[in-house]
Amino acid sequence: AQSVAQPEDQVNVAEGNPLTVKCTYSVSGNPYLFWYVQYPNRGLQFLLKYITGDNLVKGSYGFEAEFNKSQTSFHLKKPSALVSDSALYFCAVRGQFGAGSYQLTFGKGTKLSVIP
Amino acid sequence: DAGVTQSPTHLIKTRGQHVTLRCSPISGHKSVSWYQQVLGQGPQFIFQYYEKEERGRGNFPDRFSARQFPNYSSELNVNALLLGDSALYLCASSLVTSGGSTDTQYFGPGTRLTVL
Numbered sequence A: 001a002q003s004v005a006q007p008e009d010q011v012n013v014a015e016g017n018p019l020t021v022k023c024t025y026s027v028s029g030n031p032y033l034f035w036y037v038q039y040p041n042r043g044l045q046f047l048l049k050y051i052t053g054d055n056l057v058k059g060s061y062g063f064e065a066e067f068n069k070s071q072t073s074f075h076l077k078k079p080s081a082l083v084s085d086s087a088l089y090f091c092a093v094r095g096q097f098g099a100g101s102y103q104l105t106f107g108k109g110t111k112l113s114v115i116p
Numbered sequence B: 001d002a003g004v005t006q007s008p009t010h011l012i013k014t015r016g017q018h019v020t021l022r023c024s025p026i027s028g029h030k031s032v033s034w035y036q037q038v039l040g041q042g043p044q045f046i047f048q049y050y051e052k053e054e055r056g057r058g059n060f061p062d063r064f065s066a067r068q069f070p071n072y073s074s075e076l077n078v079n080a081l082l083l084g085d086s087a088l089y090l091c092a093s094s095l096v097t098s099g100g101s102t103d104t105q106y107f108g109p110g111t112r113l114t115v116l
Helices: none
Strands: A003-005 A010-014 A019-021 A024-026 A032-038 A044-050 A056-058 A064-068 A073-078 A087-094 A110-115 B005-007 B010-013 B019-024 B031-037 B044-050 B053-057 B064-068 B074-078 B087-094 B111-115
Touching (some): A019 A110, A032 A064, A073 A087, B010 B019, B019 B111
Antiparallel strands (some): B005 B019, B031 B044, B031 B087, B044 B053
16 A cells, blocks of 8 residues: 655744745655645645656755655655745655555645744 | 536535536547545546547546446536545546556636535
């Protein structure tokens, strides 16, 4: 079975400082990893994904994520946080084979608060 | 291009009733997935449909059913509603790769179901 862990329920960061939201995963075969953001009373908005290739993935709104196979991690990062980045962030994994290849498994989410 | 659309936005039902939720995918996307997001949790996979066939089903009771129409829109049906069915129901659409895997899933705004 595939799973995702987001160890921090909440991350607080000052505006202008770098931010990191942590994610570790477990899956059979090669992982397909995703980050989504959710604003209050809204659906999920796709930020970025890792399928293969360069371990540093760049996405929307200045976000990037680093894939680390040995640590089974896919941490989300941004060099300079904005107040408008405050939201709920979800990491998700999809497997390479069988049933896991079409369903996303999500972490519990991390609430990011950027303090002015 | 229009994104994934869902209707209705909000719904209030009482225990034992039946509900139908609707989803229209992004134009060109033939795969639709449904997820349930309970407050404070990440989305949980319910179903995926591709070319009108069910590809997969999550760990949900038979009270939950779905179908996909020739225009690739989809309905999620829930019978005999329970209080625990109160949640945000998310629909996602995606392309399918040549290898049969699901590409990036794009989510709609969701339907907020409240069961009293």
